[in-house]
Amino acid sequence: MNTFGTLFRLTCFGESHGAALGGVIDGCPAGVVVDEAFVQAQLDRRRPGQSALTTSRNEADKVQFLSGIFEGKTTGTPIGFVIYNTNQHSGDYSQISEVYRPSHADYTYNQKYGFRDYRGGGRSSARETACRVVAGALAQLLLKQAGLNIQIQATITQAGGSTDVEQAILAAKQQGDTIGGIISCTITGVPAGWGEPVFDKLHAKLGAAMLSINAVKGFDYGAGFDIVDKRGSEVNDVFETDADGNVVTRTNYSGGIQGGISNGMPITFRVAFKPVPTLMQPQETIDKEGNVVTLQPKGRHDACVLPRAVPIVEAMAAMVLADAYLLQRNSRL
Ligand SMILES: Cc1cc2nc3c(=O)[nH]c(=O)nc-3n(C[C@H](O)[C@H](O)[C@H](O)COP(=O)(O)O)c2cc1C
Numbered sequence: 001m002n003t004f005g006t007l008f009r010l011t012c013f014g015e016s017h018g019a020a021l022g023g024v025i026d027g028c029p030a031g032v033v034v035d036e037a038f039v040q041a042q043l044d045r046r047r048p049g050q051s052a053l054t055t056s057r058n059e060a061d062k063v064q065f066l067s068g069i070f071e072g073k074t075t076g077t078p079i080g081f082v083i084y085n086t087n088q089h090s091g092d093y094s095q096i097s098e099v100y101r102p103s104h105a106d107y108t109y110n111q112k113y114g115f116r117d118y119r120g121g122g123r124s125s126a127r128e129t130a131c132r133v134v135a136g137a138l139a140q141l142l143l144k145q146a147g148l149n150i151q152i153q154a155t156i157t158q159a160g161g162s163t164d165v166e167q168a169i170l171a172a173k174q175q176g177d178t179i180g181g182i183i184s185c186t187i188t189g190v191p192a193g194w195g196e197p198v199f200d201k202l203h204a205k206l207g208a209a210m211l212s213i214n215a216v217k218g219f220d221y222g223a224g225f226d227i228v229d230k231r232g233s234e235v236n237d238v239f240e241t242d243a244d245g246n247v248v249t250r251t252n253y254s255g256g257i258q259g260g261i262s263n264g265m266p267i268t269f270r271v272a273f274k275p276v277p278t279l280m281q282p283q284e285t286i287d288k289e290g291n292v293v294t295l296q297p298k299g300r301h302d303a304c305v306l307p308r309a310v311p312i313v314e315a316m317a318a319m320v321l322a323d324a325y326l327l328q329r330n331s332r333l
Contacts, residue, residue: 004132004209005319006200007326008139012131014083016120017093022082023131025068025138027326030076032142034069039137043083045311046133048302053169055302059087059127063134079138083130093119095298099287102295103277110288126214126305129312136315139322150189150321154313156306157270158182165306173303176280180215180273181306183313187321190256192247192264193331194324201260202324203269209316210271215305218272222255237265262324271313276302 003011007027014021043063048055061083068079097118100107105124109116116122143150160179162168172179195202207219227235237249237258249265256267280297287293302308 004135004212005323008142008319008322010131010135010319012128012135014085014128014131015117015122016085016125016127017117017122018085020082020084021127021131022066022080023135025079025081025135028068028074028076028079028138028142028322029326030074032074032138032145033072034065034074034138035141036063036065038141039063039134042133042137042140042311042315043130046130046308048300048308051307052173053166053304053307055300059085061130063130074138081131081134083134085127089299093121093299095296099293099295100285101277102283102285103274120299124214126308129213129315132213132319133311133315136311136318139315139318142322143318143325146325148189148191148325150187152185152187152314152317152321154183154185154310154317156181156310157184159304159306169304169307172275173280176297177303178276178279178301179304180217180275181304183271183273183306183309185269185271185313185317187256187267187317190262190264190267190321192262194321194328195257195261196324196327197260201257202262202267202320203255203257203260205320205324206267206269206317209320210269210313213271213309213312213316215273215276215309216271217274219269221257221267221269223253224255224270227253271309273305273309276305 002013003009009026010023012023040063043061047061048059064082066080066082068075068077096106109124156165159165159168159181168179203221210216210219223235235253237251237254239247239249242248252265255269256262256265278301283295285293285295
């Protein structure tokens with residue numbers, strides 16, 4: 001539903017063109033020093049209107065904490081926060097109130113709920129992901145202050161069919177079209193032993209986290225889908241000890257996770273994003289009555305979600321890891 005996580009848990013609310021978005025982070029231990037500048041900096045990375053590669057919507061995305069923090073530290077009680085919507089142009093969306101945008105969520109929301117807040121896509125808008133970034137920043141602060149040196153680094157490795165990300169996005173934008181691509185993420189510093197067998201395997205949690213992000217079509221970890229035509233003798237990760245006597249593996253086709261539990265090697269995964277559904281060119285579709293209509297380009301949309309999705313991927317990974325860390329503290333005497 002609208003809650004993610006087992007112990008470190010985000011419940012979020014809000015629509016693209018409502019009064020505000022916000023959330024409640026529950027299960028964050030007391031004593032985490034909340035560096036609000038860090039939280040805001042993460043939000044700013046996701047914010048649109050910052051470069052020629054993203055939509056010109058200029059959303060302020062200022063987070064205001066409402067509870068759970070006293071004298072700069074978490075108190076252990078629910079952390080409420082809000083982000084007011086300030087740059088809505090709801091008129092841009094009146095033409096889609098009766099029609100279904102191809103590959104967006106208009107038809108499915110209508111079928112599920114009977115009607116929908118069509119302004120800016122309502123709850124299906126990726127504006128919701130701002131709340132994930134706030135919770136992810138808190139999760140990062142928790143992990144750091146727990147004394148862990150975990151680095152989560154997501155990066156765009158492919159846009160459309162190209163590795164020249166900027167050129168590919170600008171070319172698509174110029175043509176009024178959109179592209180997808182791949183974000184690859186590497187996490188270092190996770191100790192061996194995190195993750196819950198059987199249903200809450202670490203990669204299953206990461207997969208659920210990533211697949212819950214708007215426009216995500218695929219997730220794989222380690223060698224992923226590339227492993228299917230390899231032999232075991234080629235891709236088994238041989239154990240050895242390093243110069244300090246730590247157990248490591250010679251290769252990392254497992255992507256740092258075996259049996260759903262971290263093995264201490266870098267955790268690696270990839271997330272595939274589809275092209276943005278809204279095009280800056282006419283598209284044929286149907287309205288609620290089944291009449292064929294042509295959608296004219298209107299509104300302010302991303303030509304490619306990837307530049308803005310990088311901090312979202314990192315935030316979701318941080319939440320999964322904060323949860324895994326807290327759960328791991330209960331796993332043995
Ligand atoms: C950061 C980000 C920005 C997005 N911006 C837009 C946008 O400007 N216009 C649009 O039509 N879809 C945009 N999307 C994609 C839609 O939110 C998404 O395609 C839609 O909700 C349907 O969900 P699905 O693609 O996961 O099936 C964006 C997604 C992300 C992650």
